Amino acid sequence: MTTTACFIVVSKNDIPIYEAEVGSTVRQKQEQAHQHQFILHAALDLVQDLAWTTSAMFLRSVDRFNDLTVSVYVTAGHTRLMLLHDSRNEDGIKNFFQEVHELYVKTLLNPLYLIGSRITSAHFDTRVRALARKFL
Amino acid sequence: MIGVGKPKQYGNVLDKPLSRGRQEVSLSAFAFLFSELVQYNQTQVDNIAELERRLEDAGYAVGARVLELLCHRDKGNRRETRLLGILSFIHSTVWKVLFGKVADSLEKGTEHEDEYMISEKELLVNRFISVPKDMGAFNCGAFVAGIVRGVLDGAGFPAVVTAHFVPIEGQQRPRTTILIKFAEEVLRREARLG
Secondary structure (H helix, E strand, O other), X not given: OOOOEEEEEEOOOOOEEEEEEOOOOOOOOHHHHHHHHHHHHHOHHHHHHHHOOOOEOEEXXXXXXXXXXXXXXXXOOOOEEEEEEOOOOHHHHHHHHHHHHHHHHXXXXXXXXXXXXXXXXXXXXXXXXXXXXXXX | OXXXXXOOOOOOOOOXXXXXXXXXXXXXXXXXXXXXXXHHHHHHOOOHHHHHHHHHHHHHXXXXXXXXXXXXXOOOOEOOOOHHHHHHHHHHHHHHHHHOOOOOEEEEOOOOOOEEEEEEOOOHHHOOOOOOHHHOOOOOOHHHHXXXXXXXXXXXXXXXXXXXXXXXXXXXXXXXXXXXXXXXXXXXXXXXXX
């Protein structure tokens, strides 16, 4: 089953620090990738308002575009993990977010990592893609 | 036999599991490290205000990480969205993890709506430090003030946090108070959330 999915991590200051196309359709057209990022950024306003109304970290689907849904997970430091997807598998998405959150905390604990800067580690990239294949 | 019971070696830090906590560091090692930190910064600056600012920045980095780590590890992935919630989180959870005990007291300021104070009889970082007379009101608790500011800023409650000595009658050493003054937007948002 081919799925489209775009995953980005946005810092507290609304700067994307990590992005990855994790869908199983291999050949994504360039316009589609740009469109995915645009949809995710447009959803940031909604996330901002929603984040202050609940103390949960997993905010389910916050926005819709055609048949694609945006799901968001907000960490304690207001770093947003956002996923644009077309599947209905909520549990899988929640587990995916929790695993990536743990990876993010480990990255953060590095005292030489400047919080809010881009995550450039290739190992982090590999792990996220592996998790996406597993849960999505 | 040699090699039996050797702990598993992980290739990359991202593969290692997050530690469960309960890691204790010797007090003397910490005191030594902190004193070296202060001395190093003393050589880099010309005045007291700059020194306090540097210590605060060092604490800020710690605070931001402590917030993420504790919410993930101890609080079962629940964020704090209210003012009193984040203050009691700092007062109990953060203090317990960093210093081994909850803070002595948490008070609301009487003159201003946006001021709160966390007091401690003897701040751990100040325990082995004596400030010479010519340094005036310098307080190494600026490091702890930085930690608190890091936690508050990360959680979305920007504030100005400072450390002060408050002399108490009948006691030789003054009490340390961390004064937290929240930004305007925090109060407005709190009022809006009701």
